Amino acid sequence: MKKNQIKLYFTCLLMVAGLVSCTDLEIEESDSIISEGFQGLADPSSTVNQLYNRLNGQYGDQGNLFALSEVTTDAAIVPTRGTDWGDNGQWSSLHQHLWTPEHVFVINVWNDWNANQLIASQVLDARSNPSSVNIGEASFIRALSMWVILDNYGQVPFRDTLLPSSSLPEVLTGEAAVAFIIADLDTAISNLPNIAAGSGAANGRAGKAAARYLKAKVLLNKHVYLGTSPDSGDMNAVVSLVDEISNEGYALQSGYFNIFRDTADNETIWSLAAGVGNRIFNGLHYNSTSLGGGGWNGFATLSEYYDLFEGDPNFNRVELDETPLDMQEERRGGVPSAGLPFTGRPGTTDLNGFEAGSNVGNGFLVNQQYALDGTPLQDRAGAPLTFKRDFKDGTGANNIINNDETTGIRVMKYAPRFGEFLSHEIFFRYADAHLMKAEALMRGGGDPTTLVNTLRVIRGAAPILGVVTESDVLAERGRELFAEIWRRNDLIRFGQYTRDWEFKAAGSIGNDKYKLFPIPSSQLLANPALVQNPGY
């Protein structure tokens, strides 16, 4: 081979190598479906499934929305117990009303529920070709998500999926925000199917009743968002929406704690496949049960909330057949003196002849706790495991920090004996709708007494004598709906959210700033249309 030839070949090789390998640097669709900007979802039905999965996680969590709704009220407190539950102050600042725009739950709820809105909008985008049911469910979830943001932050950023992703969302407040949500709910009501009461698992998807319930909830609270007094038209609408739900067969049902099992009942309007574990373990002591690795010994309630219920202030015991021993009404539940003998009913497990977890009891756990075999339980330091009404630190003073393991009454809505990892939590319940109707009647100038007492009788509580007042309605809601994330919303609507309760910071009492959570700081930079809520 001549040198020149080789030179030539090598030159060609160099050039060819350069030319052949030149690339336009386009990424290929091997991993995911790629589009320049949002162009519609390829399968909106599955995205709706994903929205439900998101709600399961967001609702089932003991932090985030649950904490913002319960721990910021008189219904829940998470004191520091030794090193436990300090957690960067995220619990104490909620109960004391000292949170800042940096609070992790304030940021998470903002992010999570706004994201739900956007995903729902993506389903609703015409380019996704959603079915009628898709439109119904996505409209419902978008309304729910926007309402959660409105209720907690007072302003809702809305992103139009037809605009480029770099465009800034518009911000809805007051009338405009409520109108947007109501319009979505009307779309939902017309597109969603009727799901019969008592359908069990099928009540895990939103039907017309769930959309009507939410619409009633939004209308009942509307005056709060508008800063006005209740509108009688809205109140009438609430009443008729609840009546429509009732007409579908949803109704009050006796057997309070059985409603929170995963069996079918007429009260459940909408439930989620959210794990009940967080609700069970967040308050239980480490030694309360061996199920699920034991409790986390955090959440408790204030004695003043416990005292809303009838019964002995210091004891809350039940017979092994759950008959109250301390004059308490059914909803306060009680602590059994031993575990229940194993009954073999579905969803329960046998632990040496006992129904696992049945020693824990229901409702409000106070004073001595017992093991399955009836032995009085001890705390980790070897002292009797008695849940105390008060929160005392090492010096004996009432304090939200430096508590020991036993302070505070614990709250148990989902009993561990029904399965500590059951994926079934009720979000919308007819008893709430029933009380909303009573409240709407009252706010419209009517008398809620009959309605409230109907519920009380079913719950085995004495009817209220005389005319049921506004504070009676609030107290009834507190008793009926404890740990169902409505407490903050109720207290605000009844004007009680800024009142004093144990451990609330002095400077926060009567401070309206805390009626809304702050907008996360990074969001104010990202979207100048957002305005920080007053006082932050």
Place this chain on the structure above:
Amino acid sequence: MKIKLLKSMLLLGAMLSFGLIQAQSVSGTVIDNNGIPLPGANVIVQGTTNGAQTDFDGNYSLNNVASDAILVISYIGYDTQEIPVNGQSTINVTLQEGNVLNEVVVIGYGTTTVKDATGSVTAVSSEDFNGGNIASPEQLIQGKSAGVNIQQTSGEPGAGISINIRGSNSVRANNNPLFVVDGVPLSGDSTAPSGDSGIGGTAVRNPLNFINPNDIASISILKDASATAIYGSRGANGVVIITTKTGRTGSKAGTFEFSTNLSIATPAEEYDLLEKDQFLSAVTLFGGNASSVDYGANTNWQDFITRTTASTNNNLSYKMNYGDGNIRATFGYSNQFGVVEKSDLERITGRINARHRFLDGDLNVGLSATVSRVNDQSAPLSASAGFRGDILGASYAANPTWPTDPDFTDGSAQILPANLLAYSDNRTKTNRFLVNGFAEYKFTDELTGKINLGYDTSDGENVSVLSADLLNFTGISGTGFGVYNTLDRESSLLEATLNYKKDFENSKLDILAGYSFQDFESSGRNAAGRGFTTTNLGFMARDLRNSVNNAANSITGSYQQFYYGTNTADLIVNRLFSPMGVIAGDTSALDFDRSVNAISADTFDSTDELQSFFGRVNYSIAGKYLFTGTVRADGSSRFGPDNAYSVFPSGAFAWQMGEEDFIGENVSTLKLRLSAGITGNQSGLGYGNFVARQRFSGIGIGNDGVINPNGLQIVATDVPDLKWESTLNLNVGVDFGFNNDRLNGSLDVYQNTTTDVLLRTPPAAPAVDPFQFGNVDAKILNQGIEFALGYDWVQSDDVTFTTSFNIAYNENEVQDFASSINTGEINGQGLSGAFAQRFEAGYSLYSYYMAEFAGLDSSGQPTYVDQNGDGVGDVFTDKVFVGEDALPDITTGLALNLSVKNWDFGAFFSGQFGFSIYNNTRNGFFTSGSITNARNVTTDLISSGEAAGTSADVSTRYLEKGDFVRFQNMNIGYNVPLSGEGAFKTMRLSVTGQNLFLITDYSGLDPEVTVATGDLGSGVPTRGIDWAAFPNPRTITIGINASF
């Protein structure tokens, strides 16, 4: 026609260069100062590419040498010599050993000498490498270069590394420099799949694990833009060029070299924990009931979980130089055991390096191939372990009265170390094959073309299982859980370069132009299973693999995911790219062999591409004035079409003042270097962040084996404006040498300014992802000074004694950032959501932000400084920047080398100053709250005055100075004097000690630590947080090295 033209031009060029000057032949022998022939020395006609290598007898011959030419003879480790031909036909050369400044240095796409380099480059050749038990290449150069901070992030074998050249320029996960192995830039990503079973995961593996350190000839570190800009987009964090050994120094008959060593490692430090009796009395002291927590045994859990290990490393190599070419082949086997139980790394490597010259040396062809297999075993360790800790943390906290029976439980919810160790297993296997070949052709003496092809492929598999016997783990206890992940990576490289070198009267020109294309494919599958029929860990792993693989094989067509749960009657398949488009919840019969109750699997497959055009001009006048200009245009598929390309230029000037007449004779070297340039960065950004992408979201298996149908979701929102992050680098340096360079050194001052910082920040809500990559309006400034000094104290025939010292100061600051980001997550009991650092303008990266501890009050409760003026010092509301950060201000290294006849001694010290460590281990475990809950603590807690059950929130109470000096390495070697007549040609015996002692005030195990505790979602990496870090070992290695 074009080709014909080109051909004519090339011919013309050739005629011009050959024809005009009278040419002759030159031959000769190159020997060292001991008279021993040097095979493989380079002999080059100055200003041309006409050159040859000496054969095994040190002989060379060159044709076409102009009678007035100058020969340049160079050899790594020896002074380069320049000898005028002056018509001689025989030129014999004696090279003098070891003048650093004349050493050949490998730089990007070529070589230079330290003398001619315009940029800031440090080269370390094999004789200067750190010795001992070296698991991966970067350990060879730890502390050897000023401003290069190499941190072994843990003592775990094969764990990831953190290398910061001149501070931290970016704030993303992969802040390491670019590694180039024999011309092939590596992707920098770990090839081992992660194996996080929820309890313990495989820590990020070192991407260089596949290279046998024994195969490395030299490592060059390119620090400033003048040196790194040739790598453009990938040079922002510096470049580390690894050159492997070739057979150049082999003999014709071939030489075998064998080395073997044995390393004994023990944990260098341990915590002073309470023993049984101390523990029980402490429980009583802090208000507990000792008898209720006494389980009778007396166990030292720290000893239980750690161990003394013996590791081996064996290498056999063969090298041969047959004149026209050479070959080197090696086989390496090492088995390294970590000082924590169940952690080891076995590596088998083979490597071939072959070179051949055709056509009288006009065509040079080379081929290198490495094949490796790495088998890892990991203990259940987790950098982001929750309040119970991982296996290490749980051992520190474990009640010393617990027995070591793996089935023992005290009924509490703590992690039982014996139980967790016995009932978990985590193994990774990674195969990797890296091959590259080049052909270099000399068109003329001035013009050379080169094509370099590289192919890098790896496949890895991790199986991590936790048996049903594991106690206190929800969803695992009584059920069993496992993950089975695979990862395949493939990268191809094509590079073509043209090099033109020309000498003028008193100036030299060297032009390089090139093209480069590289793609990186990453694919694999992450699978999980819950509900096993066996508790045998080996059988569980087998069942999981079989069930997943059988399920995968039963599916026809392409798919993204599949799963079955206790609530599904079919195998559910989610397809993205079926012929009918997206199919969610497609069903397939469950008719394959399976033994796990619920399985989920999710696949991924993405490819990134880089394409570049680059050029460099070196021009020197009179050997005194050196100019370098570099430009590289880089395109990346990680950016949209409008922003794909960016141009990264640099320029440098160096002045050899030492050559000027006005500088005295005793100044042997004095060189001033100036450079400025821009480099880019896109690493850590990830695939397809500029477009909208949708795929099926992850699948969760419920604790009861139930799987809810999942759905298609937008996983990336388009960010069309996404563009390159860029760093402007300015460097001024001086190299100096006195008294024939007996005293030599360099001083560099630099400033790096990173702009368009690629960072995950919150987009305006509503957004699908709460964090999104964007170019944030912020600057990251790194500026500093580096100083290196070497002195040859004694230079005699029998004794030499040299020292070299380096020290670097770096200052970091975030500027012009409107927001702030909390980062540096702190884990532990009562520390959910806690953090210790904040990213904010005006402060260094990794600046600590927390309450200031003001001591314990009379009742033993912690108090804090009131910062907000409300009269109350509150640990949560009175947080401030406390003036400390996790980046060392000063890093330094000192090496001493003594040789006496056949003996040699080396000692190496390293130190870091001006940084703080957050002792998360102490905050999370060693508090009165722990002992109140019957968890073990260190002895100093008892006398600390802390009241029982006080809260332990993040504050300066647990922030400590990290300053340290480490006696990192000491070795003694003996070269056995051999006649050369026997079987062995050379033999060397050595003893090396690593991490022999540590001087520090830090109360934890080791201040040189980084545990990735979490970033609260921002993606900002963690630094300086010690959360039950893997203990660093102290290692003694004995080795033997022989050639025959």
